[in-house]
Amino acid sequence: MATEVAIVKCPDYDQAKVDQAVQHGLELIGGLSQFIKPGQKVLLKVNALMDSLPEQAATTHPAVVEAVAKEVIKLGAKCFIGDSPGNATANVMGTMERTGFTRAAKNSGAEILNFQKAWITDIPSPSGNKRIPELKISQAVLDMDAIINLAKLKTHGWTLFTGAIKNLFGTVPGFFKSKYHILAPQPYEFSESLVDILAVVKPVLNIIDGIVGMEGQGPSAGQARTMGALFFSSDAVANDAVCSAAIGYKPFDIDTTKIAHQRGLGIGELDKIEMVGTDLEEVEQRDWQHSATNYNLTRWIPGWLNRFFSPITKLLRIDPEIDQTKCQKCEICLNGCPARTIHNRNGQIVIDLKNCIMCYCCHELCPYKAIKLKRGWLAKLMGIAAPNNDA
DSSP states (O other), rough: OOEEEEEOOOOOOOOOHHHHHHEEEEHHHGGGGTTTOOEEEEEEEOOOOSSSOGGGGOOHHHHHHHHHHHHHHHOOOOEEEOOOOTTSSSSSSHHHHHHHHHHHHHTTTOEEEEGGSEEEEEEEOOOOOSSSSSEEEEEHHHTTTTEEEEEEOOOEETTTESHOOOHHGGGTTTTTHHHHEEEEEEEEHHHHHHHHHHHHOOOOOEEEEEEEEEESSSTTSSSEEEEEEEESSSSSHHHHHHHHHHHTTOOGGGGHHHHHTTTTOOOOOOOGGEESSSOOOTTTTOOOOOOOHHHHTTTTTTTTHHTTTTTHHHHHOOOEEEEETTTOOOOOOOOHHHOOOEEETTTEEEEGGGOOOOOHHHHHHTTTEEEEEEEEEHHHHTTTOOTOOOO
16 A cells, blocks of 8 residues: 555644644545554653744644644543754743743643653664764653654755655754754764654654744744645654655755655655645645755765865865844754764853864754855855845
């Protein structure tokens, strides 16, 4: 039987409309009862990237979370809502409150789960990854009977697209996330580790919130854009393939999709995916603005070879730059920088670009959008895209 992805239109986040759309989407893929059984402990793995309001489109919308939680609880299962924010020093419960997840839990009867307070378990890489031989996963995640992956449809400056597979990175708690960027400094290498996490966590269901997604400099500094759709599948790879195609990518442009497909963890070829519900053509927006990145030009250059091409790659770089007029000196970027190349010098936050690995974690985590991405002149000449508010 072909892998199914259900596409259901939903114009906005009115709770009644979202409830109906979620119910319809679950029916289209055979019903939630085939994934969830009475008495099970079920985790809704949301995207709680940062302490932001739902309308900023950086996190899964709480209306979607509430709708899914209610369906889980109807089946007699115990429902938890959890994630580990990108900022390792974040107040997790405060983030859950501001994003609306605490309200969603209260309204549905679910509970908030704090990954940061649980033990960390080392899991051997299922692919034998030599760069990251052990995955550090929150035991709170591993203790669940089933995981429903509730991702947000967004662009991403490092992986190009963030959907179901990338959302599972939140099962790695706290400061351990930054180590992945150091151990796997190239986007493709980093994507290999993300696919390892998928193979370990194994969500039974993946729902991607594309009612309002993010274009431009995602995953946090872009612009909200309405697509008006929810995407449902038991196959995270297929769901990502469909969603990335809906915003103008070829599915295998996205390394996580390609790697997971090659490993047999799901289907990434659109012609082998059965789309049910609404036709993809009715919701796709191929003019969706993508993140500024030199990813496609440098993705295959290994780190050691970068030294030989450094005069050229320097001109191709897209570097983070702090807008001092917007910077609030909160030091979230400083604490979240994997390369430890951001410093507070005499009260001013500065980036030492000499050691910058272009992971854009600073750009992703800044709550004030004070960090922009600046292109080298050769990158500009070659037409590497930059959003309207970046150089």
